[in-house]
Amino acid sequence: MPHISLDEVTMRFGDIYAVKDIDLVIRDGEYLTILGPSGCGKTSLIKIICGLWTPTEGRVSIDGVDVTDVPIEDRHVGYVFQNIALFPHMKVLKNVSFGPRMQGRTVEEGREIAEKSLRLVNMLERLEMFPRELSGGEQQKVSIARALASGARLMLLDEPLSALDARVRMDLRYEIRRLVKDLGITVVHVTHDQDEAMSVSDRIVVMRNGGIVETDTPMRLYRRPNNLFTAYFIGETNLMEGMVSGKDDRNLLVRLRDGTDVKVGGNRHFQVNDGVILSVRPEYVYTAKEGLHSTVLQVIYLGSYWRVVTRSNSADIVEYNIPKHREPPAIGDKVSLVFNRKMSMVYKRPREGTSEAIRLE
Numbered sequence: 001m002p003h004i005s006l007d008e009v010t011m012r013f014g015d016i017y018a019v020k021d022i023d024l025v026i027r028d029g030e031y032l033t034i035l036g037p038s039g040c041g042k043t044s045l046i047k048i049i050c051g052l053w054t055p056t057e058g059r060v061s062i063d064g065v066d067v068t069d070v071p072i073e074d075r076h077v078g079y080v081f082q083n084i085a086l087f088p089h090m091k092v093l094k095n096v097s098f099g100p101r102m103q104g105r106t107v108e109e110g111r112e113i114a115e116k117s118l119r120l121v122n123m124l125e126r127l128e129m130f131p132r133e134l135s136g137g138e139q140q141k142v143s144i145a146r147a148l149a150s151g152a153r154l155m156l157l158d159e160p161l162s163a164l165d166a167r168v169r170m171d172l173r174y175e176i177r178r179l180v181k182d183l184g185i186t187v188v189h190v191t192h193d194q195d196e197a198m199s200v201s202d203r204i205v206v207m208r209n210g211g212i213v214e215t216d217t218p219m220r221l222y223r224r225p226n227n228l229f230t231a232y233f234i235g236e237t238n239l240m241e242g243m244v245s246g247k248d249d250r251n252l253l254v255r256l257r258d259g260t261d262v263k264v265g266g267n268r269h270f271q272v273n274d275g276v277i278l279s280v281r282p283e284y285v286y287t288a289k290e291g292l293h294s295t296v297l298q299v300i301y302l303g304s305y306w307r308v309v310t311r312s313n314s315a316d317i318v319e320y321n322i323p324k325h326r327e328p329p330a331i332g333d334k335v336s337l338v339f340n341r342k343m344s345m346v347y348k349r350p351r352e353g354t355s356e357a358i359r360l361e
């Protein structure tokens with residue numbers, strides 16, 4: 001099974017860096033997603049891995065063999081590109097058996113392989129249809145079958161589900177994961193949908209501005225993001241500006257702009273007077289007798305819970321959840337908010353300002 005490594009990979013077009021200084025190891029059989037805002041370099045990275053592009057600098061290797069200068073047709077990767085790209089003049093069967101035929105298989109062998117992979121995506125009964133006779137989701141399934149039929153042990157999926165309805169997208173994402181895990185295929189899946197990335201990945205690479213922000217399991221990226229951008233980009237979070245007002249060997253005190261002190265666990269490397277950003281996910285914000293004084297701005301019903309949006313005395317927008325069976329507060333009500341000490345994260349206040357540090361571009 002393939003394992004891929006990228007070593008200081010950079011792709012530059014004049015002054016524009018599509019990707020910059022990428023170091024990444026993708027493990028055998030891993031389901032890795034690349035997640036990041038539009039234009040951050042996700043497709044570029046896929047093109048470099050599959051061999052469509054030779055990077056300006058750096059090396060790519062597959063199974064320990066340097067393939068930096070090996071063209072796409074000799075890398076044995078299957079790919080599904082961002083825009084559905086079935087051959088429009090070929091029926092489903094021919095589209096899917098195209099790869100095996102090109103590899104020198106007979107018509108019968110090609111058909112057998114195509115049928116096997118179409119069965120895996122539940123599209124066997126569409127053999128004799130043209131792509132234009134299929135829905136977008138069905139075309140995507142055929143693209144995936146075609147990639148599987150190519151016999152590749154490495155699959156590169158660039159936004160394979162982005163053209164689909166939310167419902168179909170959800171069904172298909174689990175189907176793809178189950179399929180490739182059954183077959184032991186290594187997958188690199190590009191998406192800008194964080195729910196999709198969270199639900200299918202072994203690990204997620206968070207990208208921004210052509211670089212990697214951090215790489216980790218979905219759970220660690222959600223619970224313990226190392227970086228302010230990750231905290232903001234994955235899941236939802238409340239960000240509050242503050243300053244370290246005290247510390248002992250177990251906790252840090254963070255003073256918010258209205259003078260409220262918030263106790264947070266860990267974070268021993270900060271010093272008193274450091275400018276920081278406190279990040280707390282809505283599910284770790286609770287109401288209490290004493291806490292950060294806030295005024296309710298909005299109450300939103302979200303089916304399984306209520307979302308309460310407040311403006312605090314520290315001038316931060318702070319959101320929290322309450323269970324659906326509880327009575328929500330009314331707009332204008334005063335509430336006091338406290339934060340789960342262990343699930344509060346603290347980051348160094350970025351020199352460029354918070355809004356710049358989390359800007360999606």
Ligand SMILES: Nc1ncnc2c1ncn2[C@@H]1O[C@H](COP(=O)(O)OP(=O)(O)OP(=O)(O)O)[C@@H](O)[C@H]1O
Pocket residue numbers: 013016017018019036037038039040041042043044045082192
């Ligand atoms: N052929 C090219 N020539 C010049 N610049 C390019 C070229 N291809 C990509 N870029 C630039 O590289 C950057 C990264 O593009 P890329 O397509 O990798 O983004 P992406 O993360 O896939 O975005 P999206 O989510 O919108 O698909 C962009 O700024 C883009 O303009």
Ligand SMILES: [Mg+2]
Pocket residue numbers: 042043044082
């Ligand atoms: Mg792209």
